Amino acid sequence: MPGLKEIRKRISSVKSTKQITKAMKMVAAAKFRKAQARILELRPYADKMNSVLASLATTVEIGHPLLEVRLRKRVEVIVLTGDKGLCGAFNTNVMKAAFKLIKEMQSEGIEVSVSAIGKKGNDLLKRRGFTPRQSWLGISGRVSYLNAKEITANIIENYINETFDEVILIYNEFKSALVQKVSIVKLLPLAPVKTEVSEPQETIAAFIYEPSQQAIFDNLLPKNLEIQVFRALLESQASEEAARMTSMENATKAADDMIDNLTLQYNKARQASITKELMDIVGGVEALKQ
Template identity: 45%
Template sequence: MPSLKDVQLKIQGVKKTKQITKAMNMVATSRLRGAQGAMDGFRPYAEKFSEVLGSLAEKAGDEASPLLIPKEDVKKIHIVLCTSDRGLCGGFNINLTDTAKKFIANNTIDGAEFSFTCFGKRGRDWCRKTSYTMAEEHLGVVGGKFGFSVASTAGKKLVDGFLEGEYDEVYLIYSEFVSMAKQLPTLQKLLPIPPIETEEEEDSGEKEYLAEHICEPSAEELLGDLLPRNVYVQIYKGLLETSTSEHAARMTAMDNATKACNDMIENLTLAYNKARQAAITADLMDIVGGAEALKG
């Protein structure tokens, strides 16, 4: 049985850990409000943008822009991986990197080349351990405050790379925020831009009516500006979703850690009381034994 001092030191250590996890939970909760507000504010814009873009693309046809035309021979695949800069958020980053691994395993063909643009240190560190090329890294973005310029700068390089033949396909991996307890790793195709489909259309198999938008100049000319911007919008949306999901995952992880600390303190306190009672009993036995010996 451990000594009283050892148990006391363990209890003090667990209490200090509990203070840290509780403080991190409060910080994550505070940051979550701001990140969720930014995400909820951008979601309607992204949805409406996709609706307008789908209407214009239907008017202009698939041949209106090279960004809509799939490559016949897909050999160069680029992945934009969004992860966090810090850990202590459960399996948040592992789920994202596992999504990348599964995608690569399912799309490995002879001569296929995979490259990455990494947002976040965790994705960057994972990419460095692999044999894949890392074209760019962006640190200090996910989990903090960032503007649309971050997504537009990265997106412009991806669009230029696709048009110049550096990439045959471009995909985005991010964490979709569903609820406080659920964040889904999501794989989305960025380039070539896939047809805009609604959830009802995907479920029923029928094409939903899209509102016809009056536009000037022509739909073809507008698509030349809107299609690259759609890439920027999707990247920015993915970063906002990932940032919100990170704070929610960390808040949940720290809450679970705080509860585990409470359980450990309760078990250690019980062990301390047992050790203290055993020490008191041993002392009493020594006193009684000594008294009996004096009597004899």
């Protein structure tokens, strides 16, 4: 059994760790509330843009390069993770889904390239023998629309130049503070834009477009892709902070349990030590009497 001094040191160490995890939980909770507010505000905007594009899609005659479906020879897989750890299985779940998808496509003879948004995903790709085509680091925790524009511009340029024929994004979608779901989304080619509730033709025709339906459609399609990427970044940020908050809460509870067990162990060891000392005293007194 460990000595009293050693147990006291362990209790002190666990208490220090508990203070750290408790503080990290509070910080994550504050960041989570902001991230949650941002994604909840963006979702209606993203849905409305889809609605406008669906309206325009029924009136334009010429297509767009981003809608062009090509033979699936080269596929780009983009993994969206965080830059930091201590958030449970947040990063691991994304990477597991990515490696599984990559393996499936390679078995079909498809050439796969990978890019990483986030340091954790970038590092793990390198450890598994992949060389990321492009890496965007330092975004986690301070997502801005400029990040989405930069990422989207790179994707569009390489897609139009036929560097790859399809782009897939893998990220954690925010459901609630306790639930994050890994989502696999095809960014390019853009799927035909649809709305959940179809609008009557009379309502669509009532709009007056300036300069023209085709010009607006050509401008909104890349913008819609930017919004999709920005939404994924915000979904991932909210999911990361929620996962970190939950992870730190569990760590704090585990520290409490460990402190209770060590305290019980300390009391038992102290009681055994006192009992031993009393027995030694009694034994000494008996020896003197003889």
